[in-house]
Amino acid sequence: MTENRSEEAGYRAGPTESAKGRLYEREAAIQTAQQAIDLLRVRYAAGGVQLGSLLLYSGKAGMGKTSMLQQIRALAGSQGLTVLSGRAAEQRTNEPFYLLRQLLLGELLALPGDKLSEVLGPWRAVAGPALGLVPPTGEDLDPQSVQQGLDVVMTQLARFQAPLVMLVDDLQWADPESMVWLESLAVRCPELPLLLAIAWRPGELPEGFRGFRSLVANKSHQHLEFQGLTPQTVGKLVRAEFQDAEDSFTRQVWAVTDGNPFLVSGLLRKVRESGITPVHENVPLLHDLAADAQGMDSAYWMGKLTLTTLKFAQAAAMLGTEILPRVAARIAVISPAAATDAIAELRRHQVLVGPADGPLEFVHPLLATSLYKSIRPATCTAMHGKAAVELEIAGRPLVESSRHLLETHPDNDLEVVAKLRRAAREHLAVGAPAAAVRCLERALEEPPEDEFRAQVIYELACATLLTDPVATANQMQLALDTVPGLPADLRVDAAFRLSEVLAHSGQVSEATELTQFEAEQTEPGPGRTRLQVAHFIWAAFQRDEADGRGRSARLAELTAGLTGDDVNARAARAVQAWDLTLQGANVTQVQALLDSVLDQGRLPVELGWTTNAWGLELPGIIALAHIYTDRLDRAEQLIDEAIWAFGVAGWEGGHLGIAIFLMGLAKFRRGALAEAEVELRNALRIARRLGSGLPLQWDAVGVLADTLLARGRTEEAWKLAADYSFAPPYHPSAMVLPDAATLYGKLLLAQQDRAAAAEVLQGVGSQLSARGWHNPIWAPWAGHLAQALRPRRRCGSPSGTCSGPGRTGSGRRSAARCG
Missing domain, CATH: 3.40.50.300 (P-loop containing nucleotide triphosphate hydrolases)
Structure with missing residues (x-):
């Protein structure tokens, strides 16, 4: 104000x-x-x-x-x-x-x-x-x-x-x-x-x-x-009220109040009301008077105010600030005329100030606190319920009245449940998820009807989606397990959101299994298709996979059956484009799929970075497929849009970190190594802030190490990998972008450990071949393996061998080429 x-x-x-x-x-x-x-x-x-x-x-x-x-x-x-x-x-x-x-x-x-x-x-x-x-x-x-x-x-x-x-x-x-x-x-x-x-x-x-x-x-x-006033200043205040006060009396006023200005004022008011003469003989009385002035309990207020005025004052204390007299009167169950008299009395006692028609305020917060605490517990709970009703009748927002519902006892009141759920939606709509959580947790205590309990739990899980992933995962699983269960559309959304949380926390295998199971339980239709596509998204990012070729075949079959341009069909084609990229399929085929997903090279709204129901993985896959099919201009355009969109949305955590990582990867692939290093270090900084061990940290460390190798800073690259434990077994379930084992083999090769490099790279070849992945840009293990197995020979390099990092960030050049 x-x-x-x-x-x-x-x-x-x-x-x-x-x-x-x-x-x-x-x-x-x-x-x-x-x-x-x-x-x-x-x-x-x-x-x-x-x-x-x-x-x-x-x-x-x-x-x-x-x-x-x-x-x-x-x-x-x-x-x-x-x-x-x-x-x-x-x-x-x-x-x-x-x-x-x-x-x-x-x-x-x-x-x-x-x-x-x-x-x-x-x-x-x-x-x-x-x-x-x-x-x-x-x-x-x-x-x-x-x-x-x-x-x-x-x-x-x-x-x-x-x-x-x-x-x-x-x-x-x-x-x-x-x-x-x-x-x-x-x-x-x-x-x-x-x-x-x-x-x-x-x-x-x-x-x-x-x-x-x-x-x-x-x-x-x-x-x-601020400290208490000195005895000299308290003496001045006492004599401003009582000109003839004796020194011993003023010193005792200071002693029993510790120089607290508010308490000094209250004690002097009690002295005046009691008619005590400020002389030495009355000094013993000050201790009890000070305790009375400080306590301001129910007995104090009952002795000071009429019953009607006390009820109004307690109702006002419940409202706290910006007190509307008509609302306080209805909470106190007194007439408007009685409220007017109560306001006048409270003004005389210097408790309330403000115009007669409001809003009123307490002269000091201590007064409001003492009056609120003077209400008996059972009465207080009932008054909170009354306050919630009266505020709503007065046209106040539900977010204001809902705070009173939080103070009431559960009573199987379905109307209270409905109000708390509406209040939670309003809290979420203003960006206050913690307040929404309080309302929904209280709604569950009321409790809701059995048929709606799973929905309230689902809403509670959604409220913590951006702030507490662990709570979201637990609540979303509980919503899926609750009987009676969720309606079909909400169950699909709950399963997908839970899979997102699991995948983002590194539990990619669990996300893959969950979406497959839920898809099998869902009736044919858009919901089932969404879960099937989600399953293929998470499966593509698993570190290990038992049936990679079979999964690719099933994905191709699903995509072939989705001939339209709805969001599910586009999503499936995007995932297949990425799968074909990893297989090393014909670039023209991959690019045709990508073009069918986009609208004139731009993401459609339903697949936008911040406007889609799929999370950032789907547009991220589209950007990755462009990077690894050498459409770097379009990839960087898409990633620029992501960084801008996340900035506008205020998503400065993992979302922005992944976008910056993708930009660093694109710059690396282009050969702009200095720019790539800047972007990748920024991504790593965000990853460290979010917590150690997340997939983003592994991704950023791997590509940054590769960038340092390409810039000839071998020891720095090795130290970076060692500092972040970039070594087998890597992330327990998530695939590192690009292939972690290939990068580790390259690091070993740069350290002249050819035998260890050969062992790692041979394992890479076997694992990727089993999955049907043969893209030499994604994982150039074969070229590095050839270098590791090639007999040593002089070639004029400072070390006397031709081993070392690639000379640029481009996968189109051989990392092991000799001059």
Whole structure:
């Protein structure tokens, strides 16, 4: 929310402020903030590059962090800067992007239409739903893509509204989705015309906020840890209320509150209400009064408020922030007139602020916390159920009301199951899979009807597809095993998705067996064909295969029976083109198949890198077939499209790594060795980030080693292979691209170990011949074997032999040619 809505946000002068608005013992913090604001203005006016800065404030509850942020608001506002502010809420940590919307939504809505369109740019459909600007399309959004879009939107907004000040309070309660965005923003802050000030309670910061913890530990930013006030300052505060207070009384106020400004204020209020004279004789009474002021339990509030007002206050605490009086009244089951009286009473007691028709805010989060905790457990659960209903009636989004359903007890309520499933779909449509998982797990506890249980488990598996492959595999298998089972179309999709997860984690044999089994159990039709093609995809990437020739024959038979141009027919022809490539079949035949898959050399939409139901393997196979039939221009065009598409989608993990690897392979085949090395090292860097032992790491290491050999850097190639254990038995189930054993034999040959090389390469020949694979470009084992078996002879090389790496990356040249 922006500066002109500051009072609606509930920001008020804190308890450490004097009558003149001065913050006690925060002079250094205020001076630092003023310097940061001045520096931001000067740098921006001068057109600097390093513009922004980050101010961090931590301390226990009640130490004046909120008052400090309010002071920054006043300083920035007095100089005409745009100020955005947001406060995380304890009761809304399960509401995705809640804090983000508090910070940005108001400012974005205030922009003229043309400027808003420019700020959102091409990210409107991706970032817009998370911001609350546009309704979700229903399509699941990748969380990385959403976060990337939000980064772009924030950059544009900062540019339009510069210089900009952003205030974030109570970070410890930030929803995880907003926190990911904030961590990124905090790192990028110096690049933007932005002063970002963040306050939090260090003892309550979740362990999951690792990025922010690292940022704080880095100590490269201004970080002020607020401590309690000194006895002298507490004495001044006491005498501001009680002019004749004795010294022993003021010292005891400090002792029992530890100088906490909020507790000092609360204790002085209790002293005033109790009519105690601030003299030495009454010092013993302060301990109990302080405990009463700090506790603020049910008895405290019952003694302070009328029953009707307490019920309204507890309902407001359940809503947390941006409290709508009419909704709180219905949750508390009181009349509108009673609600009006309750609001007036809570204002008098400095509990709530805001206009009578809302939204209301608590003066301090400690008040909301104590009121929420004062609700009896059974009553609290019932009130959450009531809140979910009333928020939905009030027209609030399901993602807001669903957080209350998470707090209710399972009760075999099918309507609750349906609402939680709808909420999960909405969470996925804004890029918040973790929130969707919470809803679906709670739906299973309700539980759903037996006939729908497998579907809910399937939806749960899909929700973790991009974030937790292990959970996806377990849940998807459970969905397949649950009786009653999934509808036929969902069962096909579940089997395919499970096979994807298995293959991507290196369990290619299991993926192959699963798709074959499920295809045999599926009735003839598109679903069965999809599983059959998937089986042939995974079988083609197995390291070992008992019946390679038989599989090729079955694939040819399947493809021949699919004469149309639907997606299944195109997919089958693409897989057959790859199979024929490995067989060393006529290039013209392979290229004809590839041309029949593409639309004028471009991938059809249904087979696009990010728009197909087959995953990236199918377009990847098409690119590989082009590489190994020497259509390198078209291959590089396809891979360029992949890198661009993955970048736009925010898929910066395995998808992008595989695309970069393919580009490196194409460059190697072209003989552009320096470019190939750059691409392959980038692919290897991504593979290391994803985890060791994945097929991508093996692929990148193999081709990079081959590239180093081709550049004459034999020892470096050997060390690379040794560092990553690139040696038999290689990956336990996945085939390495290109053939790993051939590359290892080549490495041995470069090390002058001709006997070991010959043994490896002879084994390669036997294994590939048994599978019917005779492509000398894919696996040039025969040429290397001939070199290993050739008698040594002088040829003028420095080593006195003709052995060594190939002279280019092109498979069209002999790697063992002598001058």
